[in-house]
Amino acid sequence: MSLAAWVRRARTPAPAPVKREYAFFEPADLFDMDIKDDPEASPVLCCTGDPAGAAAFNALWLKRIATSGRYAAAVSVRGQGGTPIAEGGLEARAHDIVQAAVTVPRQAVLIGHKEGAAWAALAAGRYPAAGLVLVSPQKVPKQPPTPVGNPSVLLVVAESETQTKETQAVADAYGIAPLTFAGSPDDVFKGAGAEGLLDAILSWLASKKD
Amino acid sequence: MQEYSSQAAYDRGEAVCVIGAGASGLIAVKNLRENGFEVDCYERDTVLGGLWNPQNQHSPLYPNTHLVTSRSQTEIPDFPMPDDWPDYPSAAQMLTYLTSYAKHFGLSEHIWYGSEISHVEPVDGSRFEVVVKPAAGNAARRLRYAAVIIATGHHWSPNLPSYPGLDQFRGTVLHSSQLKDPSRLRGKHVLVIGGGNSGADIACEAAVNAASCVHSVRRGSRHLPKYLGGEPADYALARLNSRPKFLRRFLTDRLLKGPESLAARMGVTAESRPSEEEPVRNGRYMEHVGDGSIQRRGEVARFDGFDVSFADGTEMRPDLTVLATGYRPKFTSVEPRLLGIEGDSPYPNLYARMFSPRKETLAVAGLVEPGVGVLPIVHWQTHAIAHWLLVRKSDPERAANFRLQVRSESEQDAGEPAGTSPRHRLAVDAEVYLASLGRIIDTLEQEPAK
Numbered sequence: 283m284s285l286a287a288w289v290r291r292a293r294t295p296a297p298a299p300v301k302r303e304y305a306f307f308e309p310a311d312l313f314d315m316d317i318k319d320d321p322e323a324s325p326v327l328c329c330t331g332d333p334a335g336a337a338a339f340n341a342l343w344l345k346r347i348a349t350s351g352r353y354a355a356a357v358s359v360r361g362q363g364g365t366p367i368a369e370g371g372l373e374a375r376a377h378d379i380v381q382a383a384v385t386v387p388r389q390a391v392l393i394g395h396k397e398g399a400a401w402a403a404l405a406a407g408r409y410p411a412a413g414l415v416l417v418s419p420q421k422v423p424k425q426p427p428t429p430v431g432n433p434s435v436l437l438v439v440a441e442s443e444t445q446t447k448e449t450q451a452v453a454d455a456y457g458i459a460p461l462t463f464a465g466s467p468d469d470v471f472k473g474a475g476a477e478g479l480l481d482a483i484l485s486w487l488a489s490k491k492d
Numbered sequence: 493m494q495e496y497s498s499q500a501a502y503d504r505g506e507a508v509c510v511i512g513a514g515a516s517g518l519i520a521v522k523n524l525r526e527n528g529f530e531v532d533c534y535e536r537d538t539v540l541g542g543l544w545n546p547q548n549q550h551s552p553l554y555p556n557t558h559l560v561t562s563r564s565q566t567e568i569p570d571f572p573m574p575d576d577w578p579d580y581p582s583a584a585q586m587l588t589y590l591t592s593y594a595k596h597f598g599l600s601e602h603i604w605y606g607s608e609i610s611h612v613e614p615v616d617g618s619r620f621e622v623v624v625k626p627a628a629g630n631a632a633r634r635l636r637y638a639a640v641i642i643a644t645g646h647h648w649s650p651n652l653p654s655y656p657g658l659d660q661f662r663g664t665v666l667h668s669s670q671l672k673d674p675s676r677l678r679g680k681h682v683l684v685i686g687g688g689n690s691g692a693d694i695a696c697e698a699a700v701n702a703a704s705c706v707h708s709v710r711r712g713s714r715h716l717p718k719y720l721g722g723e724p725a726d727y728a729l730a731r732l733n734s735r736p737k738f739l740r741r742f743l744t745d746r747l748l749k750g751p752e753s754l755a756a757r758m759g760v761t762a763e764s765r766p767s768e769e770e771p772v773r774n775g776r777y778m779e780h781v782g783d784g785s786i787q788r789r790g791e792v793a794r795f796d797g798f799d800v801s802f803a804d805g806t807e808m809r810p811d812l813t814v815l816a817t818g819y820r821p822k823f824t825s826v827e828p829r830l831l832g833i834e835g836d837s838p839y840p841n842l843y844a845r846m847f848s849p850r851k852e853t854l855a856v857a858g859l860v861e862p863g864v865g866v867l868p869i870v871h872w873q874t875h876a877i878a879h880w881l882l883v884r885k886s887d888p889e890r891a892a893n894f895r896l897q898v899r900s901e902s903e904q905d906a907g908e909p910a911g912t913s914p915r916h917r918l919a920v921d922a923e924v925y926l927a928s929l930g931r932i933i934d935t936l937e938q939e940p941a942k
Contacts, residue, residue, distance in 0.1 A: 431526045
């Protein structure tokens, strides 16, 4: 975030505060002797464009991430799931993500799915995320802000999407090559495709030195 | 710790030493870590949070301390405060905020508590030898660092004025930092000396708790309520800066007309132009003056037995006198010359208000009073310092050019007249200073020629 961007933001009205739905799962919640909380591993905060919001990650994601020893959280932005509707567009949703990120106990990795990827990308321009994962991004601004604090960025798309303009634009903006997963971009929350996708993300997170 | 107590200094290589774990120190540690530096932060006290922590023995907090700048203008740019907090959070919330900042970015593991820096000495070129004196009787340790950032703040060494007869005065005299508990005011006849933010706040506290409150001020000052036009005052005024220039003056005057005429009615007149000094920000003060629970008086002429006489000839017998006379900046470990402190003035003379004029790798964070929140300013300062240390290491030629630029920036700054009170030596116009910081950061962040 540049100084000029901060000055501009500090002088525009802040989005109306909402009570956000926030779901989290800690490794200790699994009641499994073999799974140890890894204090070195960054926590993970997920969001999605799906109207279910945080609840969408309950089926598989949060538990699966917690199994890897990480604190796993998901947030519903305004209008999703259990979070009331409030005014504000893209910026306000990015604000919701940042507000959720600062309540995570340690510096978090942001994972955004579909429109959630756009919000996460904007949030990463204001909050020094430990990493940024964009899953099948949609409606990402043409020039997303430079992520604060130089986190590594991962772009994961479905096989059907690899050649779309959207994917190309995001890949170019961050200067990275997309990783692909088998299955449909809408079907990432459960099923075999979801497991494969999660494994790919978790092994990327584990390989990343943070 | 035999290896440390020997005369040979332990070399910490490229690591940076940050002195102080208050708000500025924490931000400095985080920004340096983010740019890949090893950091050792030394805190004299045993707790973090600096002035915001009431357990800190040098804490300047007085009863019911709240921020005087609003949340949106005070929060650290990349770590916002929770948006369900009030516009003007309390000192306790500030401490919660700073603690969660430290926890979130894992800063505590880099902080050495109970370690006072007794001496910082430049050695071979640009490095520094730092002598750390632990609180609990161990031998002092000597360490060498590539750079030192001083973030000791300027609100811990009370500024105690001298009045004739104050030494022999038989009543109770406390500095604002010694007050701590509001019950000390209850039922007393209180005299508050000092017209700054702390003076106005304590006078308001005494207005509702004490039997009577006399507020002695030496000179007029500009007062701002905490809200203007339905918005936090600092936000409302800062927002006008994004308006076209020809409208700004008009809009500012319109916004300030109400509070100014109220201040004039209460006999509080400002002696300086608006931009020259930081205003007193208090919404309740004028109302308490208006209902008589605060009586304003002029300067104290002398203390005599149990009585206090004022310059206008009146007298009173206070049960409790509170000196809300502020603080003086104080640097205990560094040779004053390195910070450009000359003569009797305790105020340093720094490049761009953060870089030492003598040593390239010595900087001070947070020694400004910008009239907006200090935390964001410190964030950008330390951001600039971290980038400067990186550039200095990688590209000496750019570093030399940069040094020249900073010097010319500070010369422009020095051309302005100083404020009317010594306190305002640290005051900067936030708009001007941020623009200057922006230019500095832009220069530092430019892609180096490959």
